[in-house]
Amino acid sequence: MTVTPLLTCVLTASGDDVGDALQSLDALLALEAEDIEVVLVDHGLDDATHDLLRNRSFPRLRLLRMAPAPRASARNRGMAHARGQRLCVLNPGDTLTPFTLSSIRKTDADCLFLPGICRDTNGLVHPGPGQAVFDWLVGASLESADTSDPRFSTMASRLALLPPLPGRCVVGRDFVQRHNLAFAHEGASSWLFVTGVLMNADSLALADLPSVVHCRERAPYEADAITVLNDAAQALSLMQRARHFQDPALRLALLGAVFHQLHGFEAALSPDTRRDFRNACALVLARSDPRLIRMLAIETRRPITDAFSFCAPWLGDALDYAQELSELLKQADEPERMPRQSAIARLSAWRWGRSRGS
C-alpha cells in the first residue's frame, strides 16, 4: 500500500441518495485498487446508516460526518480532506471502471477528462452523455494539448460542451488547491467547479477507455430550480475574468452549455414556475459581461455553432434561448460605467469624513 494514494474519490451520501451512494461505494471497493482512496461524506444520514458505513472494512475508506447540508458543501468538505495525488468527485451512483487508474497513470495533465458510460435504471449500459464530444476529439487526434499547442483552444472549447458532471474529470489535488476550486456551496450543480477547471487548466487530456460509469442519465442538478441559476451566475462571472475568456469559441461554448442546461430545466418545470425561472435566467444574463450578450448575434455566432454542430447540435437552440432572454432586458437602459473621477472624489470624501469621526 502506498502512503499517498494515486486517486481520491469524493462521494457524498444523504438520506435521499444513500442507496445510490452505497452502490458507488460497492463498485469502488469491487475494483480492489489500493491506489484509490474513497472519502465518503455523510451529510444527513440517520445514525443506523452511518454506523453501517462506519463498519465497512476498507482501509482506504474515510468517512466524514456533517450536518444536513447541500451536496456541494459536502463535496467541498470531502475535497478538503482528500490525500490522493489526483481527485475525482462522483455523483451518488457513479463509479470508476477498471480502466481509470491506468489512464490516470499515463498523463500528468492538469485535468484528465473521462469518457463515460451510462447505466440506466434497467441495468443496461449505453454510451455516456456527451460521447459525441469524445468521438470528435479522438477523430481529430486531439487527445491531449497544453497551452503552448495552438489546438488547446479547440480541445477546451469542445470539452466545455460536455454536461457538467463532476465525475467527468480527474484533476490534480495541488491544482485544486492552487486555484481554490470549489463547488458553489448552496448551489446544486457543478458548473462553478467545472468552469474553474477549464478556465485554469494549462494542459488537458482524454482517457482512452471508458473510465466512469454514470448511474443513470440524470440532470446534473436535482434541486430548487432557481438555486441552479446561482451556480450559472457564478460560473459565468468566473469565466469572464479568465484568461481563456479571450477565446470566442470557448466563450460561446460555455455560454451555450449553461443555457442549454437551463433551457432543459425550464422545459421540465410546471407552467406556474416557468415564468419566474425565465426571469431569473434573464437576470443571470443581465449580470453577465456585455461581451457575452453581444456574442449572441446570429452573424457572430454562426461560424462557431456550425463548427460545433457535430459535438453539440443543440448549441444553436441554446443560444437562441439566451437571445430570447436577452430580449426581456431590452427595456432596461445600458448600465453606465462609474465615472472614474467622481468615484475617487467620493471615496476620498468618505475616508476624510471617517478620519474625523463623522
Next chain:
Amino acid sequence: MDTQQFLVKVDPGCTDSCHFELRLNEAERLFHLSLRFDIGRYVVNELRDGVWGDGVWSDLPEAFDRDVPFLVYREDERVCVFISAKATLFRMDPEAMRKGRLQAAGQGVRWDYLPPVRAAKIELAENSARIIGLHVARNPVMLPAEVPPALALKMAVESVILVPSYLRYLAAATLPAGTRVLDLGTPVLGLAHASLFAQNEVTVFSDETDALRAIIRANRLANVSVLTINELMPALSNTHDATLLQGRNVRMRAGKAIRSPGIVVFDADNPEALPVRATTPRQAAQPALRKAGLDVVVSLFNTLDHVVPCVQSLLCDGRDDIGVIVVDDGSSDGSGRLVAETFSADQRVRVVTKENGGCASARNYGRLVSDRAHIAFVDADDWVDKDFFAGLYDLALKNGAEMVQGGFDFYDETRDPPRWPYGGDLELADIPLESVGGQMALSVPAERLLRGQPTIWRKVYRRDFLDAHDIWFPESIRAYDDYLFHLLTLTYAPTTWMVPGAKYVYRQHPGQDIRQGDARHFNMLAMFLMLAHRARKEGWTDFAPYAQTMTDAIHWSSERLRPELVSAFLQAGAQICVSIMRSWGQEVMGEAQLGTVTHPDFRYHLEMAQKQAAALPDGLWWVGAGATLPHPDTVRMHLALKSSL
C-alpha cells in the same frame, strides 16, 4: 503518406443499388464505388467532368451480408475496397486530387471515418492489399500472413463495431480479478480482454484455430489459448470459478450451460445488458432514542491553555444528567488528549475526535453523537459561573421552553477590569421577573434579541425544536455560522426564557478572525442569502428585521475589509439588497435600511444592480437569483484565477 479509412454500411432500406464515393464536387468524383444488388455485382469507377470512366467490375460474394460493414481505405491516390475475402484496388488521378479537398459522399449507405487509433493497418502492394494489423482497445495487434483475408476483415470490422460496447460492458461489470474468459467466435473481443487484463485467462473457441494461434504467437500473448468450437461445452461444464462467456448470440448457442453459478455473459448482439450485481442492503433506519439530560458540546481546536478550566466549569456538582462532549476538531496541540487524560475518571466527560472541519462542523458533530434531549454549545476558551447550565436546564425542564438562556460577561485580560457585562442584557431590565416552579426567570420576546450580538453559547436548546425546524450550524461558512443559527432559533421560537444570576464568560481576543479584513467577510453575505432562501421557501411574511440587520452588517464589514475586496463585496452586497428589495418591497429594504451603509460606492453598485434588470418584474424569485460573488470560496476562486491581466 496521406491516408483515410472508412467503415461503410448499407442502409437497411436500400434495395437495388447504393454507392459510396470520394469527390471534389458533383462533377468530379475521383473514386466511386457502386454496389448493384440487382445484378449481384459491384464496380469501382470515377466520374471526371461529368463523364464516367471504365469501371472495374467484381461479383458480390454469394454470402454477402448487407448488415456487415465493409472497409474503404485510401492511401494517397490509391483506394482499396475490402469486401469479404476480396480486396479491389483503384487509382485516382493525382493531378485531379490537387484541385481540392476530397469529401466522402454516398447514397443508400452510412459511413464512419476511422481515426488512426481505431483504424486497421493496411499494406498496399502494386496489385494487392492486405490487412496486417488492428487496433483493439487502443492496443495494436499484428495479423500475420497466415490469417485469411476474410478473417482479417471480420476482425477489423468487429474491432470497430463490437469492441466499444464490449469496453462499456467491462467498465460497468467490474469482473473479479482472475476471471476465466471463454470467447465464442469473436477473437477480437478475446484479444481485447487479454490485452487489458493480463491476470485473466482467455480461451477463444473458433474454427480458425491455426490462424488465431499464429496471431497469438506473433503478438506474444501469454494469457490466450485457442480451442475448437466443439470444445466449448466441456469447458463450460467444468466451470466453478468466475467465468465470462462472450460472443455473438452466445446465450442461444451455449444453452442451459450458462445457468451454472459463476457464469456471466456478454452477448455481443445484446451488448447493453449487464450482469446483476449484489449490493449491500441498506440497513433499516432506527429512530434515534434520546434520553433525558443535557449535553454541553465544547468545540475544541488548539485551545490547550483554556480548555481544561472550561470543561471543569461546565460540570455541575451532583448532576450526572448534565454531561460534556468535547469535540476535538483535529487539534494539533494535543488539547484533545489533555482533556481526555484530565477527565478520564469522570464519566460525564466524553472526548470525540474528528478531522478538522471548522467550529460549525464540531458543534454539529457533537449534536450528532449526543443522545440526550437537550443540548448546549460552548467555545473551548470560555467558561461559565458555577452551576450555570444546571440553572438553565432546570428551567427548560420546568416550562418546556424551546430555548433558555443566561446572562453573559465579556472577558479581556488586557483590560482593567478584565470582565464587564454585556450592555444588551441591561436593556431588558423593563421585563418583569416571573416565578417558574419556584425559579425566577424572564420571558424575552424574540424581536428584542434579533439585532443584538448572536450568543448561541449561553443557551440550552430543546433538541426536538432544532430538529423540527432543521436548524444546524451551516458548515459551508467559516464565520457567521452562529449568526444564522441565532437568527433561525429566534425566528421559530417567539420567546426566549432568561435566567438571571450565573453568567457565561465570553473571552475576547485582539486578533479575532473576522477582524482580519479578508474574504471571510463574504461569509456574512452567504449567511444572509441562506436566510433569505429559507424565508422564500417557507413563505415568511416579514423579512424586515433581517434586512436591517443585514445592512448593518454590510456597513460594518465595508469599514473593515482590505481595499482590494471592498468593491467586490459592495457589489455582491448591493445585488443581494436589490434582490430583497424586489422580493419583499421597499418597506422591507428601502432607504431606511440602505442608508445604513455609508460607503460612497455602495450607491453606485446599488444603482447598477437596479438598472441591470429594471425591465424584469418583482417577485420572490429575485431571492433565488442571489449574487455573483456570494461566498468566500467563490471569491477565493476569483482571486486565484488565471486571468488575462
